[in-house]
Amino acid sequence: MNEAKVSVIVPLYNQERYFKACLRSICNQTYENLEIIVVNDGSVDKSPQIARQMAYKDHRIKVIDKENEGTSFARRDGYLNATGEYLTFVDNDDILPHNAIEIMVNQIEGKNVDLVFGSVTRKLGFITKNQTYGSFPINEVVSSPRLFDDYYIGFFRNSVFPINIWGRVFRKSVIDEAYHKVELFSPKMPCMAGDEYFNLQLFPFLSSIYRINDVVYCYRYGGTVNHFNPYFPEVFVLSDIRLKLLDKYNYLKGYQPLFDEYVASLYGFGGMMIHYKVQDKQGVIKFFLDEINHREVMHRMLEFNKHNGLTRPEIQLIANKDLEGMYSRACFVEKATYGNMKYKMKHSLNKLLEKIML
Secondary structure, rough: OOOEEEEEEEEEEEOOOOOOHHHHHHHOOOOOOOOEEEEEEEHHHHHHHHHHHHHHHHOEEEEEEEOOOOHHHHHHHHHOOOOOOOEEOOOOOOOOOOOOHHHHHHHHHHHHOOOEEEEEEEEOOOEEEEEOOOOOOOOOOOOOHHHHHHHEEEEEEHHHHHHOOOOEEEEEEHHHHHHHOOOOOOOOOOOHHHHHHHHHHHHOOOOEEEEEEEEEEEEOOOOOOOOOOOOOOOOOOOOHHHHHHHHOOOHHHHHHHHHHHHHHHHHHHHHHHHHHHOOOOHHHHHHHHHHHHHHHHHHHHHHHHOOOOOHHHHHHHHHHHOHHHHHHHHHHHHHHHOOOOOOOOHHHHHHHHHHOOO
């Protein structure tokens, strides 16, 4: 077989409902020289049994069992066992279009680039929607130094470059180089922020990227739409790490977007806690006080705004340690986020689909 081997890494955790469809979509790819690495991250349902049954029928599937450490380390262990020239990640409830890997490998080899990514379909029950990606060029090889100078900003203003780890094929040698120089898989972000952390650390090692318009991934969403997201605080941990990377690379245009996003996330999470009643008023205020006292990005954000003469009201509340005012602002955000008609319709639709699909 002349095709280069592609390692497909699938972190698996308690997904017996959708996992068979996920794994079948990988096995049925038109590109056949695959190494399919399923990393069972301590599942307690029947999904590992499904993986082993399918591995018995398809020799390309390898199942690795490990104690639960989260998605990030499951991906790490899959990567450490990968032997392919190229590498791609698939989440355990998502689906690949039948020719996705073939399309991306043809492009990564034909264009001789380090990474190829394509378009994504988002799926909620029987409803599907194509996802668009900001301003990154289509059908154009973007190389260094322009790649880093113009598009690293995508990790600080997310409309420019997609931060997910899936829906793309990597040249494994680039990941190998980065893995020995920086931390690509973090235990501090085992779930929500792991995708962005990986790509944020890897991006400076990439010399070229090519984006195609073909749909190469079907993402199943809806899990935290109707519920409190306990993993959201990973965003604040990631903000400190992003700040260090801006300092490391002297990437000046990333500071203000980072600070703006941090403030929005701060009040957004306060509003989330209020809406889902996971904290009373004092609990929300304690969260704000902890961020003010201990988060490095908070201190730098206040210095940045003071130096540049920026006086946005929501930031002045922080600068003055007006905790009552910050709580009131979070209440305003809660009403604006969860009280508008668009959210209510989306919430009701999700509830209906959950009942139908159960």
